Amino acid sequence: MEETMMTKRPKSLRRTKRTKKKRALRFLLLTMMLTFVAVILYGVSLFSKTQVAVDRAYEALDGRPTTINGKKIEPAKDNISILLLGVDDSEARGQEEASRTDAMLVATFNPKERDVQLLSIPRDSYVYIPEVGREDKITHAYAFGGVKAAVEAVEGTLDIPIHYYMEMNFDGFIGVVDALGGIDVEVPYERIEKDEKDANAIHLMPGEQTLDGRHALALARTRKLDSDVERGKRQQMIIQAMLDKASSIQSIGKYGAIIDEVGHNMKTNMTLNEMFGLLEYTKKGMPHVEMLTLDGTDDWSSGIYYYMLDEESVADVRYRLKKQLGLLSDSSRSQLSTNEVSNPMNDSPYGERSIYN
Incomplete structure (x- = not known):
């Protein structure tokens, strides 16, 4: 009898072990299934949220090119340009004067080369503004006629078509940076800066650090200790830091909050499909981003500060942008004459005008 009992125990133990393994396997499969469903639901939720946000943000702009070589523009396949506008529409600004662009950047995309160029335009650049038919600071174009006037001024100065625009106010910028959990940048110097309420609210300290939205905005806007060009470089640095943070795995769970901020402030x-086209650039990792600047000189001769663009620098930037957009060949650089440099309105729909006169 004892032998019989002894021989049955191992079988019972084996059944118990098999049962435990099956339970563990079922638990693992259930966990994987629930995780997969959660990811799908999160993706659907994000898509729905994104659709609502983009619909809210969409605002057509008359006169923009909608085709390239007779075909509808597809950002995933075509070379395109986007004007990025950072607008100060705070209550303090609104009480005193019309909104202005505090940051103007042009991004050009070349899907074949997987290249992105990012040009920062100094806000005090003295250029011809078609909206009013005279020269002024390019930042004033938006105040004169909104996005349309800003786009026309940029097109005339750079002699390239602008296919799309994205306008973001300061609240949106702060909200996106905060939603990302801050951005990692190097602050070049100590600086006391204002925010929308207090003239001494922001205290920037030098060195590498993580900045929240308010401090990142202060760093992007300040120019008292250097120049408009250096401020443009800082803005490019901040955009790169935001892209790096947004593309990290740790930020995936923050996309919902980012979409909310963008939808309310951009x-x-x-369209949403056109935006999805830009995702093609990230399928093989982040694309190469080349930073461009416009050189120039400070001018106080009129009693008002202007940034006078250097004609050779303008010609060089125009060439780079046109090449990126596929508007000229490598051999075309030698054909750029001094006349073309000083007349950015050549071959544009706004007539022949110099950037200065």
């Missing part, structure tokens, strides 16, 4: 003439 305007654009890009």
